[in-house]
Amino acid sequence: MSIVRIGTGAGFQGDRIDPAVDLAKRGELDFLVFECLAERTIALAQLAKLKNPKLGYDPLLERRMRAVLPHCVRSRTRIVTNMGAANPRAAAERTSAIALELGLRDLKVAAVLGDDVLDRAGPLVLDETGQRADALGGRLVSANAYIGVASIVDALDHGADVVICGRASDPALFLAPLIHKFGWASNDWTRLGRGTLVGHLLECAAQVTGGYFADPGVKDVPGLANLGFPIAEVSADGNAVITKLAGTGGLVTRATCAEQMLYEIHDPARYYQPDVIADFSAVTLEEIAPDRVAVHGADGHPATGRFKVSVGYRDGWLGEGQISYGGSNCVARGELAGAVLRERLAEMRGRILEDRVDLIGWNSISPGRARGDTPAEVRLRYAARCSNRDSALQIGEEVEGLYLNGPAGGGGVFSSVREIIGIASTFIDAADVTPSIAFMETPHEIA
Template sequence: MSIVRIGAGAGFQGDRIEPAADLAERGELDFLVFECLAERTIALAQQARLNDPEAGFDPLLERRMRAVLPACSRNGTRIVTNMGAANPKAAAACVRRIARELGLPLKIAAVTGDDVLDRIGSHVLVETGRPASELGHRLVSANAYIGCEGIVAALEAGADVVICGRASDPALFLAPLVHSFGWAMDDWERLGRGTLVGHLLECTAQVTGGYFADPGCKFVPDLANIGFPLAEVSPDGNAVITKLPGTGGLVSRATCTEQLLYEIHDPARYLQPDVVADFSRVTLDEVGPDRVAVKGASGTPASGSFKVSVGYHDGWLGEGQISYGGANCVARGQLALELVRERMAGCRDTIAEDRGDLIGLNSVVPGAVASRSEPAEIRVRYAARCVDRLTAARVAEEVESLYLCGPAGGGGVTRTVREIFGIASTTVPRNLARIEHEITEARDEVA
C-alpha cells in the first residue's frame, strides 16, 4: 500500500458525531479511529459495569456506529476505537447487533487485557507513594495503557471493527499503520513517526482549529462547521495532515504546532507503550491550503512498562451555586461564601477540602481582576469534597438556604451531590497485561 488515509472520528467521549459521519462518507479512508477515553471516563465505566455486567462501554457507541457503519462498510473503511472502555466484549456485541440490523456482514473484534485490577495491589502509586492495595475497598479500577499489539493482531485476522479498552491514544492510529505497511515492532523510527501521526490526530478538531480559535488573535473560518482531520501517511511514516474540502476550520502550521506540543512533557522522550517517540526534530510545512507535511519524528526502544490509570472512591462532592447582580454584587457574593463556610463549620471532620469562588471574578484566575471595576454580575460557587453523602447534601442545602437566609438579591440556585472518583497512576511490566482479541461476525447470527 503506497498511502494510507486515516481519519479521526472522535477525540473524547462527548465529541461531535456529524464530522465523523462526513469523514466516513467522503473521506476515502482506509481507517477511521475513535478515541473516546479519559482517565476518569474509564473509572466511571468500571463503576457502571459493577452495577450492570452488560454495561461499561461508551454510552455514545450505538449512535456513532449507526452514523458511520453503512458508509464505512460501503467504502471499505475499517474502524478502530477504544469505546469498549471497561467492557470491550459487550461493546463488540452491541456493534454486532447494529451491523446485523443494518445487514452489514462485518467482522468485529474485541481486544482485552488492559484491565489489571487483580494484579495491581503491590504496585506503588505515584501520587501517594503507597501501594495500591492500601486503597482497600475504595479501589475501583486499574487499566493499563496498552500498545498496538492486540489491535494489529485483530486487523491481521481480518476485523472490520476493532474495539478495545484503555490503550494509548496514539496506539489507536499506530496500529493501522503497522498493519498496513508491515512495520516491524522494533523499527523505532517508523514507530515514532506513526506515533506522531496519532498524536496529531487524536484530539480531532484541535488540529483543525478547535481549541485554537481566539477572536482578534487567531481567526478560524466557519468554526460552526469544523471538519475533523485526516492524515495521508507514506510507508516511511511521514504524513500530510489535512481535512475534507468544504468543511470549516483550518489546518495550518500553527494549529499543528499547538497540537504537537499538547500534553507533551519532553518532546524528545514521549513515552509510549510501543516506542519512546522523539518529536524534537519534527518539521511542519504548509504544502497547500489546509495541508501540512509532517516529517522528522523518530524513536527509541520502549521502556518495557505500561502506565496504569487507577480509579478509586474519593468521597462525595457537594456543590451549590447562586447568582448576584447589580451594585455591590461582589460584596454580597463574598458574604454568601462566608455564611456558608460558617454554617458548615460543625462538619469540618467530614469535609476533606472545600472551595469558594466568585465566578466572573476569581474562579479561573484568582485575584486576576481584583483591580478592575466591579462586574455587573457574579455567580457564587461553593463546593466541598466530603467523607459521606450526608455532608455533601448539607453543603448543597446551605447554598440553597441563601435564598432567604443570605444577602439580598440571590437567585438561580443549582445543587449537585455526586460521588467522586479519584485517579492515581503507576507503572507495571508490560507482561502483566494479558492482551487477547476475539473476533465474531455479524452474519454468524443472521437467521
C-alpha cells in the first residue's frame, strides 16, 4: 500500500530549527512542511515589505533553507512552506540563490502568488467592526486571503522541489502534497476532510509531540530538551499514523493527538477550510505502538466558496515599562507604583487610548488577585496603547522614573515601544481570488 510521509519542520515563525534538520537528515520524508505564518505575522511582514520591497518574507527563511536544503535534495524530500509571508516571490528568489551558493543547481523553486487582495478589500465588511475595510483609510496595511491547495498542487505537479506560499490555509500546506501524490479529486470530500485532519494535527509541530501538552506531575513528557517534530504516514484513503523520529524526546499518544485535534476548533463537525468543510466528529485515535497513533474516521463536506481574509491595520503605538519589587510588602508597593503611574500620566488621557497595569506573578493572567500566599516578588508591567510614538516613549520613561520617585526597592527596569498592527477578519468570494505560480530561474551567479 502506498504511503506518503510528511514531516513538520516548523509550527510558527520563531520555531526551533534543529528538529527540522533531524527530520531532513533521517526522516525518509516525501515532504517537509514549514508552517510559519500567523495573522499578525503577515501584517508585520507587509510593513517590512513597504520599507524594503526585497523583504517581507520570514526572517528565518535563509537559516532554515541553508540548514535543510542539502539534506532534502539528498533524500529527495520536497519542501512546502508559507515562509513567503508578504513576499513569496522574493522568498523564492532568495531560496534559489541560496541553492546556487550551496551547489544545488537543479533545484526547482516555485512561488505561489495571489493571496494579497488589498486592492479588492475596500468593500469587504469587517466582522469585528461591521464597517467596510476602506473606512480604515490610510491605516489599512494588508489584506490576505487564506487560499487553498490548487496552486500548491499545480506547482508540485510541475516538478517544484520547493513551494513557497504567502497566506494559505495552514492545513492546505499538508493537504496539497497528498492531493498531488494520490490524485484525489477536488470534490472527494471525505479524503479532503481526512487530509485536512492530517494537516491540522501536524501544523503546530511539537504541540502534537508533547511540547504544548507538557504539565509536570499532571501530564509528564520525557526529553523535552530534545523534542522531536511530528511525522504523518498517510495512506491513499487519507487515514494516517502520527509518529516521530526514534531517539527524539516528547511523545505521541492518543491524548496529545486529541488535544491538538481540538485546538482552535470551534465545531469539530464543521471546520471551515477553503477546499472543504472538514468533519472530525467521528474520528478515532488508537495507540498502535509506542509513539504511533492511528487516525481514522474524518470526513468532509463541500466548501463554502468563500475564503477568509485577514486584514491588518495601523492601530497606534504600544509603550511599555516594567520594574520589579521584591521582599516584604512587594505586592502593596507594586500596586502603589501602578497607581502613581496612572496619576502622573493623567494629562495624557487624550493620547493614551487604553492602558493596563499588571503585577506579574500576582494578577497578570488570572482575573483579580491570585489565591494563595503572597509572592516573594512581583514585576510591575504598565502598558498603554498611544496615538503616537512620542507618547508611547513617555510610558517607559515614567516607569524608569520610579527608580527614585516611587515606592522603595524597585529595580530591573525594561521599556519598549512598537507600532501596533490590529487584525480584523472578513470573507471574500473564492472567484475573486486568482492564485498563480511563478518558477524561479536559477541564477548563474550570486549578486
